[in-house]
Amino acid sequence: MLVLLDQTRLPAEEVELVCTDVPALVAAIQSLAVRGAPLLGIAGAYGVALAAARGFDVADAAEQLAHARPTAVNLAYGVRRVEEAYKAAMARSGNGSQRAAAQALAEARALHREDAEASARLSEYGNELLGELVPGGGLRLLTHCNTGVLVSGGQGTALGVVRAVHQAGELRKLWVDETRPLLQGARLTAYEAAREGMPYSVLSDNAAGSLFAEGEVDAVLVGADRIAADGAVANKVGTYPLAVLARHHEVPFVVVAPVTTVDLTTERGSDIEVEQRPGHEVTEIPPVHRTGGGPETGGGIPLAPVGAQAYNPAFDVTPPDLVTAIVTDRGVISPVTADTVAELCSTSRKGTSRTRNGMMNA
Numbered sequence: 001m002l003v004l005l006d007q008t009r010l011p012a013e014e015v016e017l018v019c020t021d022v023p024a025l026v027a028a029i030q031s032l033a034v035r036g037a038p039l040l041g042i043a044g045a046y047g048v049a050l051a052a053a054r055g056f057d058v059a060d061a062a063e064q065l066a067h068a069r070p071t072a073v074n075l076a077y078g079v080r081r082v083e084e085a086y087k088a089a090m091a092r093s094g095n096g097s098q099r100a101a102a103q104a105l106a107e108a109r110a111l112h113r114e115d116a117e118a119s120a121r122l123s124e125y126g127n128e129l130l131g132e133l134v135p136g137g138g139l140r141l142l143t144h145c146n147t148g149v150l151v152s153g154g155q156g157t158a159l160g161v162v163r164a165v166h167q168a169g170e171l172r173k174l175w176v177d178e179t180r181p182l183l184q185g186a187r188l189t190a191y192e193a194a195r196e197g198m199p200y201s202v203l204s205d206n207a208a209g210s211l212f213a214e215g216e217v218d219a220v221l222v223g224a225d226r227i228a229a230d231g232a233v234a235n236k237v238g239t240y241p242l243a244v245l246a247r248h249h250e251v252p253f254v255v256v257a258p259v260t261t262v263d264l265t266t267e268r269g270s271d272i273e274v275e276q277r278p279g280h281e282v283t284e285i286p287p288v289h290r291t292g293g294g295p296e297t298g299g300g301i302p303l304a305p306v307g308a309q310a311y312n313p314a315f316d317v318t319p320p321d322l323v324t325a326i327v328t329d330r331g332v333i334s335p336v337t338a339d340t341v342a343e344l345c346s347t348s349r350k351g352t353s354r355t356r357n358g359m360m361n362a
């Protein structure tokens with residue numbers, strides 16, 4: 001079985017969600033009980049291992065899991081990687097499905113461990129980059145959605161960098177966008193920031209403009225769900241307006257993501273499939289415990305007339321020219337162009353990679 005922390009119940013309760021089969025895990029992914037690009041990859045990987053261990057149809061399980069949500073490329077990456085390991089082990093051992101199941105689990109664990117290692121490098125490189133972009137320390141950082149330990153095998157992506165800045169004694173303020181409609185910022189990032197003792201404030205998403213105008217933001221740090229070959233970045237809806245604000249106010253806009261989030265098979269940002277979610281997430285305040293209420297409602301407190309139509313994309317796409325830098329576990333991409341993305345992706349994991357201004361990271 002797979003035991004997850006149910007993120008829909010945070011910060012009120014820390015409740016475990018036990019998945020004993022693939023449909024339960026698919027439901028957990030779709031309800032955002034488990035969410036965030038790197039964690040989706042890890043969960044998908046373990047989901048395939050679970051299917052193998054329990055004797056389910058692994059190809060069918062992989063298909064269901066890979067398509068549970070469309071935007072975060074890490075989900076399909078994790079699923080397909082473990083599926084391939086299982087298939088290769090089956091081919092080697094004939095009918096030895098137990099051995100193949102063990103191989104699938106080993107592959108999921110390897111992916112989990114690699115994500116933790118990648119996140120440590122992201123924190124290090126991101127912290128270094130901020131030191132260059134905003135010299136002098138005492139940083140006021142703005143972030144969107146949730147990108148910390150809750151979504152990673154390690155410290156996370158953007159919030160992992162914030163944590164490194166905080167541990168270095170250089171975080172003056174973390175501005176936490178509430179991240180409507182599902183409030184991953186107010187519920188989850190604030191939960192992590194509080195546990196870490198960070199100085200933070202939650203703001204409504206539409207207060208970000210006045211915060212920039214008052215000169216209160218030194219840099220924006222966000223994660224990514226998919227980075228296209230042209231450097232466009234899909235991330236939680238509300239990221240693109242922050243990038244526009246950052247450009248207008250001449251504030252660095254930095255994306256932090258493992259290289260597994262770069263999808264060279266998606267040529268342009270406009271090719272990225274953006275998940276559309278149910279309207280009731282916008283038109284209702286969600287109940288902590290879903291009680292049903294029919295197809296038109298999510299069982300929450302109505303904010304709009306029942307039956308109101310809603311526009312509810314889960315993500316938006318920020319064009320590369322608005323991105324100051326992408327911090328990856330292989331180094332920093334800046335400027336962000338199709339060429340610099342391709343160059344970074346072509347470097348070997350253990351090799352050196354060019355970073356901004358020709359500097360090198362080990």
Ligand SMILES: CSC[C@@H](O)[C@@H](O)C(=O)COP(=O)(O)O
Pocket residue numbers: 032035036037038072144145146147148151156157158184222223224225235236237314
């Ligand atoms: C490290 S997480 C990067 C992204 O996955 C994160 O910013 C995000 O958009 C998560 O969206 P969610 O819909 O909560 O899964």
